[in-house]
Amino acid sequence: MDGARVQVDPERPVVRVSRGAQDLDDHGPPVSSDGTVHRLALTFDAFDARHHTLWLRYAHTQVGGRDAAETVVDATCARLLEHWPHVLTQESVARYAWALLKEEVAWWLDDHDREPALVDTAAFHAAVRKLLDHEKRDQFDVLQREIGLYRAISRLPERQYDVVVLRYALQVPDEEVAEYMGIEVATVRSHVRHARRRLARDLDVRAPEREE
Template identity: 90%
Template sequence: MHVDPERPVVRVSQGAQDVDDRGDPVSPDGTDHRLALTFDAFDARHHTLWLRYAHTQVGSRAAAETVVDATCARLLEHWPHVLTQESVARYAWALLKEEVAWWLDDHDRESALVDTAAFHAAVRKLLNHEQRDQFDLLQREIGLYRAIARLPERQYDVVVLRHVLQVPDEEVAEYMGIEVATVRSHVRHARRRLAKDLDVRETEAEE
């Protein structure tokens, strides 16, 4: 999906009142007030997941908040246009990914997925299950996430949303603007690719 690459003037929603960057109310007829309410509702539904995804990519809560705030500013600045899109969730997802890419480029970094999701998943397993070789488990977990990072973009998004962030298939489909069956197809193809990349039997890549 193509979105406007230019970052707009920041506008924020303070409660239900939309204001410009000078703090002056806009549109006294109430149009912007109503638009702000619809944006607030949309943001409330998706904000937490945006933060969780951004965190897997940029590596810290503070940086994730910066990325998501910039995404929200762009959405709110062009909210009437955004509402005309076939899928608002998909459009917002594309903007979020642009902001992540810009942040990583600005800070000369690669995605932090390996350093965040891999570590926490491995630690959870180490704490919850007895393992003969804990070091081997950690190495395999990190290898898996590095392999995920090499997946094609659509497969990568599906795997991160579905398996790293534990988002249901229906919500993954909504974010990506695809059918649930396509989500599951991406998962199957990703599993085959990961099994080949990691040189393991495909059954070991199952949920």
């Protein structure tokens, strides 16, 4: 399942801010006599309530501002809501939504000719220190300045990068990381191990001997 690709609609829809049940009634399929549309709207609202905050936090780390993050997440919600009956047929709704969110982030960065903003934050540098668990903090600070940590992070495979951001920068438990990415908890931890080793090798520092 780790290698499976989530297939999403390649057409970029008109961005529409999500308004929950009202939005689905206004823009979704005609309201049926048995209340199907209302029930679909409630399921979307429940799903959105569970994941919206983390989507915003992740988007903020990538686009670098609250307003831009809200724009990205609104666009993601609009796409989910527009095709919600189809989304519910997916093997993992959380994974499908994560793929859409990442598409919207990529489109925003491309539209604004920007690189992901995460590497410029103090929280990210602290997270990578924790990831590498390196004892010589002064030496690592020098490495950050002289080598350019972003190049090492950006060279991580996509799933290792996502795990690093979710698990260390956003402090998401392994079980939730697994849910978002549509993988097993054991695979999350495997990605962490491989990311640690790769970063340690790229930065020429000692890899940690213990795992969290």
